[in-house]
Amino acid sequence: MNDGDGTLAAEAQVRKFGPLGTALVIIPTYNEAENIKSIVGRVREAVPEAHVLVADDNSPDGTGKLADELAVEDDHVHVLHRKGKEGLGAAYLAGFHWGLERDYGVLIEMDADGSHQPEELPRLLTALKSADLVLGSRWVPGGRVVNWPKAREVISRGGSLYSRLALDLPLRDITGGYRAFRRETLEGLGLDEVASQGYCFQVDLARRTVRAGYHVVEVPITFVERELGDSKMSRDILVEALWRVTAWGVGERVGKVTGRGGKPSKP
Numbered sequence: 001m002n003d004g005d006g007t008l009a010a011e012a013q014v015r016k017f018g019p020l021g022t023a024l025v026i027i028p029t030y031n032e033a034e035n036i037k038s039i040v041g042r043v044r045e046a047v048p049e050a051h052v053l054v055a056d057d058n059s060p061d062g063t064g065k066l067a068d069e070l071a072v073e074d075d076h077v078h079v080l081h082r083k084g085k086e087g088l089g090a091a092y093l094a095g096f097h098w099g100l101e102r103d104y105g106v107l108i109e110m111d112a113d114g115s116h117q118p119e120e121l122p123r124l125l126t127a128l129k130s131a132d133l134v135l136g137s138r139w140v141p142g143g144r145v146v147n148w149p150k151a152r153e154v155i156s157r158g159g160s161l162y163s164r165l166a167l168d169l170p171l172r173d174i175t176g177g178y179r180a181f182r183r184e185t186l187e188g189l190g191l192d193e194v195a196s197q198g199y200c201f202q203v204d205l206a207r208r209t210v211r212a213g214y215h216v217v218e219v220p221i222t223f224v225e226r227e228l229g230d231s232k233m234s235r236d237i238l239v240e241a242l243w244r245v246t247a248w249g250v251g252e253r254v255g256k257v258t259g260r261g262g263k264p265s266k267p
Contacts, residue, residue: 028092039110092201106182116221133182143173146224162245
């Protein structure tokens with residue numbers, strides 16, 4: 001089903017996926033033509049009851065067209081066509097709003113490149129029965145990375161550690177992007193105030209969730225380095241993450257001293 005114009009479709013009825021409602025797996029894409037059919041197929045096989053939303057940023061390699069073809073063949077697959085490349089955070093926010101408007105009970109973040117294993121979705125969904133947000137974690141016991149360059153692992157571990165210390169968050173994998181939210185959690189986070197992108201988008205949502213008093217749990221996952229296509233990681237993403245996390249940490253500490261702390265800030 002193609003919902004690129006952003007209008008509500010007739011499927012706005014409440015769908016049930018156990019007590020939580022139907023799950024929507026949101027997959028942002030930009031030039032993922034080599035991966036999109038495989039990842040959508042694996043999601044549909046792993047959790048047949050779930051729906052998939054491909055949020056495509058007008059990929060020049062035809063990813064959006066391939067996603068449309070999948071949607072024609074499967075009414076559990078939907079496509080949100082965006083005007084251009086605006087970043088991971090913007091794509092997820094658009095996907096969240098799309099899913100919330102259509103009464104999905106669970107909204108899941110997943111990479112398009114196969115780094116996140118769809119076969120582990122049931123683990124996240126099971127954990128969500130007793131949590132408000134579940135993080136798929138590479139850095140808790142049982143979690144691991146496969147075929148990752150050592151430099152990438154050092155950056156990721158270091159980024160999570162720095163964010164954890166700077167923001168005083170009780171989480172091991174704050175930058176990871178394999179996550180399952182209850183709809184009520186997202187509705188309570190003030191999504192319209194989120195302006196961050198990339199790694200720091202994930203940190204931002206994690207800190208907002210913790211600060212709002214929601215229950216967050218981490219479950220181990222296996223993260224596999226992509227085999228096809230190009231990584232979207234860039235120096236700009238890392239720089240943005242560093243300065244935003246630092247600004248949040250300083251702002252919250254100053255707020256505690258002055259009595260104005262507690263609410264996530266928007267640098």
